[in-house]
Amino acid sequence: MKNAEPYFYVGSKEIAERVDKQYEGHKITQISDIQQWIENDHQTIENESLIATFIINLQEELVISDRHSEHVMCAGGRNVLAAGEITFSFEKETIFVSEISNQSTGYCPKPASWEIVEFVLDQLEIEHPEYFTIAYEFRYCEHCKTTNLIKEAIYECAVCGADLPAEWNFDKRK
Numbered sequence: 001m002k003n004a005e006p007y008f009y010v011g012s013k014e015i016a017e018r019v020d021k022q023y024e025g026h027k028i029t030q031i032s033d034i035q036q037w038i039e040n041d042h043q044t045i046e047n048e049s050l051i052a053t054f055i056i057n058l059q060e061e062l063v064i065s066d067r068h069s070e071h072v073m074c075a076g077g078r079n080v081l082a083a084g085e086i087t088f089s090f091e092k093e094t095i096f097v098s099e100i101s102n103q104s105t106g107y108c109p110k111p112a113s114w115e116i117v118e119f120v121l122d123q124l125e126i127e128h129p130e131y132f133t134i135a136y137e138f139r140y141c142e143h144c145k146t147t148n149l150i151k152e153a154i155y156e157c158a159v160c161g162a163d164l165p166a167e168w169n170f171d172k173r174k
């Protein structure tokens with residue numbers, strides 16, 4: 001599509017070392033793939049909804065896995081165009097996306113990753129919210145080398161108290 005920005009993994013090395021590069025999450029190329037994944041993976045729908053871990057891979061495909069699995073596992077250790085949590089809801093015969101966020105401390109994607117998420121969901125022709133239902137801002141503290149999830153627009157490191165920049169800065173982590 002339109003030059004979506006790739007994100008590299010910025011999470012813990014321990015998790016990265018456990019990644020099986022042969023494994024990837026379940027690719028969703030049509031809505032019926034979601035139902036298939038639920039059956040194959042023995043997922044349980046509660047209150048007519050189901051939360052999953054998702055990434056958008058570099059081929060602009062939606063890939064999902066169990067909500068308790070790490071994004072980096074879902075991505076087979078590769079870079080992603082987006083990552084977060086997705087909630088599918090089920091009503092009669094239809095499946096739609098009721099909630100979606102960019103919550104991934106493994107990739108710390110910008111809220112702007114919504115653009116590619118929306119593009120991919122539109123391709124699937126699945127109903128979805130107009131924007132992330134929760135959009136997180138992540139910042140890297142260069143001082144104590146930790147990942148911060150910004151709360152209430154306070155740009156201050158929760159660990160060491162250092163000021164955090166207004167702009168996304170995980171490129172500084174490499």
Ligand SMILES: [Zn+2]
Nearest residue numbers: 141144157160
């Ligand atoms: Zn800090």
